[in-house]
Amino acid sequence: MKAPxxxxxNEKKVGFFRLRRIDGKVLITNDIGQWALLKPADFTRFVExxxxxxxxxxxxLGEKGxxxxxxxxxxxxxxxxxKNSFLWLGPSLHIVVVTLRCDHKCVYCQTxxxxxxxxxxxxxxxxxxxxxxxxxxxxxxAITIEFQxxxxxxxxxxxxxxxxxxxxxxxxxxxxxxxxxxxxLSLMDKEKxxxxxxxxxxxxxxxxxxxxxxxxxxxxxxxxxxxxxIGWWKKIKKRTxxxxxxxxxxxxxxxxxxxHGKEVVDEYVRLGALGIYxxxxxSYGFARKTWEQIGYSPEEYVDFYRGTLxxxxxxxxxxxxxxxxxxxxxxxxxxxxxxxxxxxxRSPCGAGIGQIAYNHDGKVYxxxxxxxxxxxxxxxxxxxDIAKDxxxxxxxxxxxxALTTASCLDAQAECSGCAYYAYCxxxxxENFALQGDLFCRSPLSxxxxxxxxxxxxxxxxxxxxxxxxxxxxxxxxxxSLYTRE
Amino acid sequence: MKLKFSSRLYAKRAVLDAMRRYDRFARFKITETxxxxxxxxxRVREGLEDKLPGEFSNYVLxxxxxxx
Numbered sequence: 001m002k003a004p005x006x007x008x009x010n011e012k013k014v015g016f017f018r019l020r021r022i023d024g025k026v027l028i029t030n031d032i033g034q035w036a037l038l039k040p041a042d043f044t045r046f047v048e049x050x051x052x053x054x055x056x057x058x059x060x061l062g063e064k065g066x067x068x069x070x071x072x073x074x075x076x077x078x079x080x081x082x083k084n085s086f087l088w089l090g091p092s093l094h095i096v097v098v099t100l101r102c103d104h105k106c107v108y109c110q111t112x113x114x115x116x117x118x119x120x121x122x123x124x125x126x127x128x129x130x131x132x133x134x135x136x137x138x139x140x141x142a143i144t145i146e147f148q149x150x151x152x153x154x155x156x157x158x159x160x161x162x163x164x165x166x167x168x169x170x171x172x173x174x175x176x177x178x179x180x181x182x183x184x185l186s187l188m189d190k191e192k193x194x195x196x197x198x199x200x201x202x203x204x205x206x207x208x209x210x211x212x213x214x215x216x217x218x219x220x221x222x223x224x225x226x227x228x229x230i231g232w233w234k235k236i237k238k239r240t241x242x243x244x245x246x247x248x249x250x251x252x253x254x255x256x257x258x259x260h261g262k263e264v265v266d267e268y269v270r271l272g273a274l275g276i277y278x279x280x281x282x283s284y285g286f287a288r289k290t291w292e293q294i295g296y297s298p299e300e301y302v303d304f305y306r307g308t309l310x311x312x313x314x315x316x317x318x319x320x321x322x323x324x325x326x327x328x329x330x331x332x333x334x335x336x337x338x339x340x341x342x343x344x345x346r347s348p349c350g351a352g353i354g355q356i357a358y359n360h361d362g363k364v365y366x367x368x369x370x371x372x373x374x375x376x377x378x379x380x381x382x383x384x385d386i387a388k389d390x391x392x393x394x395x396x397x398x399x400x401x402a403l404t405t406a407s408c409l410d411a412q413a414e415c416s417g418c419a420y421y422a423y424c425x426x427x428x429x430e431n432f433a434l435q436g437d438l439f440c441r442s443p444l445s446x447x448x449x450x451x452x453x454x455x456x457x458x459x460x461x462x463x464x465x466x467x468x469x470x471x472x473x474x475x476x477x478x479x480s481l482y483t484r485e
Numbered sequence: 486m487k488l489k490f491s492s493r494l495y496a497k498r499a500v501l502d503a504m505r506r507y508d509r510f511a512r513f514k515i516t517e518t519x520x521x522x523x524x525x526x527x528r529v530r531e532g533l534e535d536k537l538p539g540e541f542s543n544y545v546l547x548x549x550x551x552x553x
Contacts, residue, residue, distance in 0.1 A: 380493045398542045402494045
């Protein structure tokens, strides 16, 4: 059978667009993140410039900047400028690794922690002071200090010092300051919690689902950690009800999780969480044998994601509002045309210009991924030492410049033509670790296949008005608050 | 003033090329360690002290990409 002739492109009437076929329709998107899902016949009429000015579709596409002679360029420029305003602000997320010590032996944490007796991997108070001084040199008016490890509570004196010193310093600097502690909660006690909550510190823990899944992933001496996490979760939720800070949770997906999507969601619903953040594993840093046990292909993850998202939408249709965070991040870009500033899905990415990671020994990295790579003896993305380099030297380091350029999607051969250009982001550190080049080779990138799969499904869902309404409601929950009441 | 270019991200040829292109504006000295090229910049032409390191680094970056 002879294939139909492609539509003749009318360059005088049609504005710039990228396209992708979604479930029998044609998705068109443009640089400013506007989009439309067209029936094939309408797409042909659009491309050939045959839409009539009185038509509803012509008006819609004109307002979205797809019709050349109806485009409001001033409004489009203003939208682009607002969406990319982060470019002028400086790093907002400052990850402080106060220790590499941890009492857990999680199946997906291969190289980033050491045993509890190795106190030489603790940050000193002297280093911590210099880190906080550098953080407050960032011109960004909103700063988040995130404690990570290892298990940060293993170096409690330095966590406490940084909280007190940052709050004191902020009396002069007047920044919007967020303090966030990422903890497995195993070393939590009443005294620590009293201090953290009285200082307004938000807590973020790991919860991989019900005990059978969580305890298989997150192994601790004496058994699983699920019971302890749930106990503290309930206490903290109770004590922070109505407050602007509280406790969030992150879920990491392993091979075992793939067949437990519903049970994982049910666990979060049972605990009164407002949503869940389904997160895939990244394959770098794993020995082949370990990856075969806990890893999976991007396609397997996308299957899991589609099934779990369907289940979450079904919960919403029954009247219980509960969101999925990856969908919410994308929906904020797609439906509100706003940048939620999620640093991994930004162009350029956050490395060195949106986030900085400070290691226990004072070494500074462009991001946490870069810091993790250093645990594999690769110091390519180390951009300074807090003992001798100031803020200016760190953010102006040539490595930051290289990562910023390499993560601009405009500079990526395939990304610049992808329909998801306005919503996606590249991770040059991951590209470098897996492909030996900062610039992404998309056809070989698992991350690319994974996000394309998620976005394909999300646009399929957005074509249904009821799903659209549900997903839109998720974007109204503040981004920094996704499991709190 | 010192700039450190990771030898895994930047090409030595690009650093040397930039040094030649910018030698009207400052004096450059390159040293090499296993993982990096260290460029010491001195005697920067008056008025260019703030701009020169950034512009120089941009040139090295573009030149590296072109060489790839």
